[in-house]
């Protein structure tokens with residue numbers, strides 16, 4: 001069964017159209033990144049999936065159930081962007097409370113805190129935690145009861161690079177266990193490596209929904225070739241390739257996607273004049289810009 005199916009969702013707030021005919025799905029074990037500028041509609045979409053607000057039109061199926069229904073709620077975990085906790089409770093007490101609310105044993109608090117790297121701080125008050133530690137409490141809370149669908153709103157904001165890596169490793173385990181994951185993020189480079197599919201929302205409209213490779217292919221953005229010339233040969237290499245840009249011993253060449261192989265052939269033909277070639281594909285930022293600009297109205 002598909003973890004999440006959104007079909008032709010529309011939501012307006014007064015004159016503001018937050019979501020316009022949005023369709024997307026998340027399969028079990030799939031990690032889907034939802035990208036979009038501020039106000040693109042990401043949080044609105046998540047709130048509808050959680051059953052917190054109704055859509056004006058369209059349908060939502062959460063693990064085959066209606067959003068917000070008891071059966072959906074018991075299988076869905078949510079991590080809001082700014083999770084707030086009681087500052088005078090310890091991590092363990094806070095988790096115990098959440099566990100009891102979900103009908104689970106509070107004894108699970110410690111293992112869950114251990115899993116997110118908060119074991120050593122379990123008996124400290126949350127008021128003394130750093131932002132990143134509070135974010136981890138939020139993640140521990142989202143792990144209660146083996147969720148089948150995780151909805152994570154900018155889950156890694158406030159985390160340092162090591163914590164981010166640990167966070168994604170936990171998500172990888174959950175996905176490997178068959179949970180579907182929908183996460184929003186502004187950190188483009190990190191979702192690049194850690195998600196299976198990317199959905200770009202622009203002003204409430206889905207402007208792209210594909211794997212990163214697919215997005216790259218369809219955008220057909222120029223590729224940069226950085227050619228390291230043999231010392232003293234940069235001018236000769238630049239002239240032979242009719243490349244305008246030269247930076248010390250490297251020669252920069254920008255070419256369209258369909259010219260890449262031809263250019264590489266010409267570079268190879270220069271033989272010993274060239275020491276190395278670096279192929280720099282368009283970044284996720286370039287791709288994101290391409291799709292959000294092309295379709296935005």
Ligand SMILES: Nc1ncnc2c1ncn2[C@@H]1O[C@H](COP(=O)(O)OP(=O)(O)OP(=O)(O)O)[C@@H](O)[C@H]1O
Pocket residue numbers: 013016017018036037038039040041042043044045
């Ligand atoms: N309760 C509300 N009342 C009125 N307008 C709202 C409400 N909630 C959201 N909106 C509007 O809907 C649009 C989408 O907002 P949403 O919060 O879903 O965007 P977002 O992509 O999550 O943005 P961000 O990245 O800043 O969190 C925005 O124009 C916002 O002003």
